[in-house]
Amino acid sequence: MRALAQYIMRGRKQAAVVAFFGSLLPLVSPAAVSLVTLSKGFAEGLLVFLWGCLPLLIAFYVSGVSPMITLATLAGMIVVLLSSEVLRQTVSWSRALLVLVFASAAGTLVLNLLFSDSARELEALVAGIFSQAQEQSGSGVTTFEPGRAFLLGVIGYVVALTSVACLVLARWWQAALYNQGGFQREFHRLRFSPLVALSLVVAVTACYMAPQEYASWAGLLGLPLFLAGIGLVHFTVAHYQIGGHWLAVFYVGLVIIGPLSLVLVGLGLLDSILNIRTRLVKGND
Known part of the structure; x- marks a missing residue:
C-alpha cells in the first residue's frame, strides 16, 4: 500500500491513473483524491477528483446498477475531497469529521431532491428485499416497511462511513511517506x-x-x-x-x-x- 501511495505522489499523471482505474477496487480512487488534496492542496485534488469521477459518470449512463448507488458513490468522492481540504487546513480530525458527516447528510438530501425517480426505484427495491426476507422467515407479519427517510439515512451513513475509511487510509499513507507516526498521534487525540x-x-x-x-x-x-x-x-x-x-x-x-x-x-x-x-x-x- 505504501508503494501505491508513492506512485500516486510521483505526479499528476500517476495520480489520475490511480483515480481512474482505482474505482475497480474499494476505497482506492477516493483515497487517492484525498492523499493528493492533503499533500498538494485543493486545486490538485480537484483535478484528480475529476479523473476519478469519469468511471462513475460512465457507469451512471451504461451500467445496470441502480443510478442512486452510483450517485451516492459520486457524493462520497465530493465528501472526501471537502473533508480532506478541511483536515489539511485545520489539522483537526474533529472539524474534518463534522464537515464529513454533515456533507454526507446534505449530499444525500440533495440527491433525493434532484434524482427523486432513482431514489424511488431504489426504495422499491429495498422494500421488496425486506418483504421477501420477512416472508422467508415464515412469520407472515410485516414488522417494518422501510420508506424514503429510512433509505436516505442508510445512504448517508454508508457515504460517511466509506468517506471516513478513505480519509483514514489517505492520512495513513501521507504519514507513512512524510511523517512517521503522525497519523497515530492525531487519531489518539x-x-x-x-x-x-x-x-x-x-x-x-x-x-x-x-x-x-x-x-x-x-x-x-x-x-x-x-x-x-x-x-x-x-x-x-x-x-x-x-x-x-x-x-x-x-x-x-x-x-x-x-x-x-x-x-x-x-x-x-x-x-x-x-x-x-x-x-x-x-x-x-
Whole structure:
C-alpha cells in the first residue's frame, strides 16, 4: 500500500491513473483524491477528483446498477475531497469529521431532491428485499416497511462511513511517506468539545425517539463520537502498552456485539466532558 501511495505522489499523471482505474477496487480512487488534496492542496485534488469521477459518470449512463448507488458513490468522492481540504487546513480530525458527516447528510438530501425517480426505484427495491426476507422467515407479519427517510439515512451513513475509511487510509499513507507516526498521534487525540458532543447526542436521541423511519439517521449523526470512542481505546492500549492483540479482540467484539457501538458513542461523550486522556496521563505521574 505504501508503494501505491508513492506512485500516486510521483505526479499528476500517476495520480489520475490511480483515480481512474482505482474505482475497480474499494476505497482506492477516493483515497487517492484525498492523499493528493492533503499533500498538494485543493486545486490538485480537484483535478484528480475529476479523473476519478469519469468511471462513475460512465457507469451512471451504461451500467445496470441502480443510478442512486452510483450517485451516492459520486457524493462520497465530493465528501472526501471537502473533508480532506478541511483536515489539511485545520489539522483537526474533529472539524474534518463534522464537515464529513454533515456533507454526507446534505449530499444525500440533495440527491433525493434532484434524482427523486432513482431514489424511488431504489426504495422499491429495498422494500421488496425486506418483504421477501420477512416472508422467508415464515412469520407472515410485516414488522417494518422501510420508506424514503429510512433509505436516505442508510445512504448517508454508508457515504460517511466509506468517506471516513478513505480519509483514514489517505492520512495513513501521507504519514507513512512524510511523517512517521503522525497519523497515530492525531487519531489518539481525537476529541470533541462538550458542546459539540452534547449536540450530537441530542440529535442521536431525537432520531431514536422519532418514528422508526428516522432511526437510520442515528448512525450517521453518532459517527463522530463513535470514532472518538475508538480513538480513546487506541490511546489507552498504547498508553498502558498492553499489546496490540487487545485491539484485535476489541474489533472482533465490535463486529459481533451490536450494543458496543452505543457504548463507544457514550465513551466519546464522556471523554469530551471529562478529558479522560489527560486524567490517564496524570494518573501515571
